[in-house]
Amino acid sequence: MTTPRSVNSAIEVTVDPATAFKVFTEELDCWWIQGPINFFDTARAYYMRMEPGVGGRIVEVYDEKTGDGLELARITVWEPGTRVAWASSVDDVEVDIRFEETAGGTEVRVQATIPEGGVDKGGTAWVRMSPVWLNDWIRKRDHVPHEPLRLARLAVVVHYAKPAATGRWLRDVFGFEPAGNVPEVEPDDPSHAWIEFHVGNSSIILWGREAASGAGAPITHTPFIYVDDLDAHFAHAKSHGAEIIQDIHQQGFRAYEAADPEGNRWTFAQASPLMR
Numbered sequence: 035m036t037t038p039r040s041v042n043s044a045i046e047v048t049v050d051p052a053t054a055f056k057v058f059t060e061e062l063d064c065w066w067i068q069g070p071i072n073f074f075d076t077a078r079a080y081y082m083r084m085e086p087g088v089g090g091r092i093v094e095v096y097d098e099k100t101g102d103g104l105e106l107a108r109i110t111v112w113e114p115g116t117r118v119a120w121a122s123s124v125d126d127v128e129v130d131i132r133f134e135e136t137a138g139g140t141e142v143r144v145q146a147t148i149p150e151g152g153v154d155k156g157g158t159a160w161v162r163m164s165p166v167w168l169n170d171w172i173r174k175r176d177h178v179p180h181e182p183l184r185l186a187r188l189a190v191v192v193h194y195a196k197p198a199a200t201g202r203w204l205r206d207v208f209g210f211e212p213a214g215n216v217p218e219v220e221p222d223d224p225s226h227a228w229i230e231f232h233v234g235n236s237s238i239i240l241w242g243r244e245a246a247s248g249a250g251a252p253i254t255h256t257p258f259i260y261v262d263d264l265d266a267h268f269a270h271a272k273s274h275g276a277e278i279i280q281d282i283h284q285q286g287f288r289a290y291e292a293a294d295p296e297g298n299r300w301t302f303a304q305a306s307p308l309m310r
Contacts, residue, residue, distance in 0.1 A: 040147045041158055045165035047140050047172045051133040052115040054140040057172060058131065058164075059084045059118060061180065062092075065171035066163075067213050068183045069237070070258075070287040070303060071228060074104055074124070074156070077264075077288050077304035081182040087112050092120060098307065107157075127157025131164070142168060162215050170211075184308045189237035189258035191301065196220055197227040197240040204231065204240075213237065253299055256291075260305035264288055267302055 047054050057065065063081035066072065073079040078096040080103075085091045088109055096103035107129070111119035119130040132143045144165065146158040194200040198217040204210045213230040221227050224242025231238045243252055261267045268282055268290050279291040279299060289303035 038148065038150045038152075040145055041161045042143065042145045043161045043165050044141055044143045045169050046136055046138055047142060047169055049139050049172055051135050051140045054133050054142055054168075054172070055115045055118065057175065058133075058142070058168060059086065061171065061175070063095075063182050064175070064180050065167045067167050067232075068185050068306065068308065069213060069230060070189075070289075071285065072163075073286055074106075075284075076286050076306050078307065079103070080307050082106075085109070091123075122157040125155035125157045126152030127154050129157065129160050131160075166212065166215060182308060183232075184235055185260075185306070186234075186236040187260040187305060187309055189239060191239045191241050191256040191258050193241050193243040193253050193255065195224070195243045197224060197229055197242055201229040201231075201240050204238075210238065256299045256301055258301045258303065260303050260309055262305055264290070264302060264304040271302075 049057070062084045066082045068081075070076055073082075073094055075094070075096070080095045080098045083093050083095055083101060085093070088111065090109040090112070091105050092107040092109070093101065094104040094106055095101055105123045107120040107122045107124075109118065109120045110128075111117055111130070115133060117130070117132050119128070121128050126149055128147045128149070130145045130147070134141045134143070142165070144161050146161045148154050148158070198220045201212070201216040202218075205212055205216055210231040210233070213232045216229055221242070227240060227242045229240040237258070239258065241256070243254075264282060271292055272278055277293040279293055282288060282290045287303045289301055291299055291301050293299055
């Protein structure tokens with residue numbers, strides 16, 4: 035049985051608590067970054083929204099006209115400028131966000147609690163992602179359109195033996211903008227690494243390095259391409275002789291992997307509605 039535990043994070047933003055609360059709740063669709071692993075179903079998600087007041091929902095929106103989709107949580111505390119909290123609808127996580135005035139603006143504290151015997155299926159992601167994405171959005175919101183980021187249809191995955199160390203180097207030396215946390219230590223299994231940077235609306239993703247099948251040469255790059263109809267694309271590629279490395283699968287995004295005649299890997303994913 036899982037013992038109760040909490041995870042926390044905090045960030046200071048350069049706006050007053052009332053503005054920080056408003057940005058967090060009303061502009062969720064702008065600061066919650068679009069990306070392959072940032073939704074439960076990226077192929078269907080337009081954006082995220084938060085309904086105001088106790089009992090309001092946090093929704094991963096699948097219908098742009100009605101605003102309906104997957105209910106992620108229900109609001110349990112709504113104190114504008116001070117605090118918002120919710121109970122997850124997809125797992126057992128409870129999240130509490132507090133806004134406290136500081137000399138430089140507002141400290142935003144995020145706490146996620148998993149009760150005894152509870153399950154975390156993504157509810158604690160708010161602890162990891164809110165400080166990074168919220169702060170970045172507040173820095174630029176006065177200069178860019180207030181709309182969800184529309185990602186490009188081509189991303190590049192680069193494989194490294196030490197993806198975390200490389201991610202820190204790319205951030206610090208080249209000034210790449212992280213689209214999430216850059217770990218301070220290497221993951222226990224480098225093949226599970228996902229470190230993402232954005233260049234405009236394009237993504238550079240770092241994965242762990244692994245050997246190619248057959249010849250054993252290391253895989254260094256994997257193009258990541260979004261298509262309108264993944265099932266049709268998969269059927270066409272398979273019928274025309276592509277070596278399928280992994281059938282269609284879903285882990286937030288729906289995708290399959292194939293190899294070209296020289297053994298280079300390609301990942302094809304279902305485009306999200308905003309890519310059309």
